[in-house]
Amino acid sequence: MTKQSWIFAGAQVIGPDGVAAQDVSVADGLIVDQAEGRRVDLSGWTLAPGIVDVHGDGFERHVAVRRGALTAMENGLIAVEAELAANGITTAVLAQFFSWEGGMRGPEFAEKLVDAWLVAAPQVSTDLRLQLRLETNLIDRFDEALALIDRAGIGYVVFNDHLPHDRLAQGRKPPRLTGQALKSGRSPEAHLALMQRLHAQVDKVPAALAEMAEKLLARGVRLGSHDDGSAEDRAEGRALGAKVSEFPESIEAAAAARDHDEVVVMGAPNIVRGASHAGNVSAREIVRLGLCDALASDYHYPSPRYAALSLVEEGICDLASAWRLLSEGPARALGLEDRGVIASGKRADLVIFDAATGRVGATIAGGEITYLTHPLARRFLA
Structure with a gap:
């Protein structure tokens, strides 16, 4: 036609x-x-x-409004596409966890989202893509993750580590344990036991992760790391072949990525707020220093364009430079030259x-x- x-x-x-x-x-x-x-x-x-959103999980409120309330998840993704379009987003990467955290972050939910995406994505004009956020300590389920990546043709995988290692090493209960356990569908005792088991096998993670990264790179999958806190963290991601640093937590980590011609992605809501909600480095400062390549919606689809306008209003950069962080920069990060x-x-x-x-x-x-x-x-x- x-x-x-x-x-x-x-x-x-x-x-x-x-x-x-x-x-x-x-x-x-x-x-x-x-x-x-x-x-x-x-x-x-x-x-x-058009805005290229390199990382966003705002889709979650459409596909999992209440536990068990939305069985036809593809209908939720159709609604996601409408929200994306209303916010000027023409390419959207849906960032889905594959994590021990369970609930919407668990492997089972990831499988359901892929099923829905396979139905919904061909029906819409917005380019909907998937990113898998792979928890590095979930090594006994890496084969399942790889099978899911193959089934959906997922071209972008980011490594996360959300285990509270310090607390677990000290034998202390992690903060917010009860609330996180309820979201996972487990009792607090079962959730803590799972974290303790995963922490106990931390010495096995580097080899398993390196093997997984090698398999992904052989498939042409783009790799990234999430929440790099230091130059050492970025070096670990680099060693795995992860050339994208998502939401680095410090100037040091962002500068280390830039020194190696790697991609730095920051959160647009951080720009709009003027600070990180987690107390990390301000994305405005990263942009001001010329260390940012792309801004992502993170959890709020309206934020990218308002972030660009905020950067202009603050005198940090002109409109064309700010908008490149929403379009050209993210497109290059994803290898989309068209x-x-x-x-x-x-x-x-x-x-x-x-x-x-x-x-x-x-x-x-x-x-x-x-x-x-x-x-x-x-x-x-x-």
Whole structure:
């Protein structure tokens, strides 16, 4: 089926060389030099590359609203796509745990999410992708994780370690044990026993993890590490072949990644808040120092575009530079060379928004309208 052709005229366009008024033409799902299509007046609006969300788990509230309440999880993912589009996101990586933590973070939930994704993703125009967040201490279930990765063709795996090793080594109960146990569906006693068992085999983790990383790299899977706290942490990820550092907790860790031409991803909500909710380094400072390549929604899909506008308002960078952290930077992080910039031959992934308020008027993914609302809709429908 032939896709709609458009000529978008009069907008302030965030292009590779900065922001300028120019026309942008779209045909057959691509940005082209010229098109014979419907002309839409975008004067007063800003036209930008669609947001590439390299890591987000905001989908959880759609697919697991209450325990056991939503059995057709694919319907939840359809709702996720609508929220993504309303926030200018045209490519979204759904970050799903494969963890001993259980509940929504457990292997069983990951299997169900993959089942739902296989049904929902082909039905929508937003490019929905999966990331598996693999807990490094769950070594006895690595084979299951690998089978799931193969079944879904997951191309991005991030290593996490959420075990409270210090507490467990001291024989003390971890904080928030009861609440975490209830989320996992276990009793506090059973949850603690599981953590203690996993901690006891910590010496076996490096070899098992190295073997797993080797298998993933052989499949062409992109690897990352999560919450690097130091240069040493980043070096451990690098040794495994993990070239992406997600949410480093210190300037030292981010700088270590940059020194080795590795990708640094920070959380957009951290930018909007002005600080990390966990007390780690401010993402604004990482951006200010030129150590950030990409901003991710993390847990809040509206945050990326508001983070970009906040960076501009704070004088940390101009709009074009800020927006590259939402589009070109994340696309490169994922190895997606066909998107992230407004240039001839690239995918027609676009977002039209009010730069003064941040409100999205329309989103286009692969040349298809995924979101359109008042008052901009009048111009499309006139």
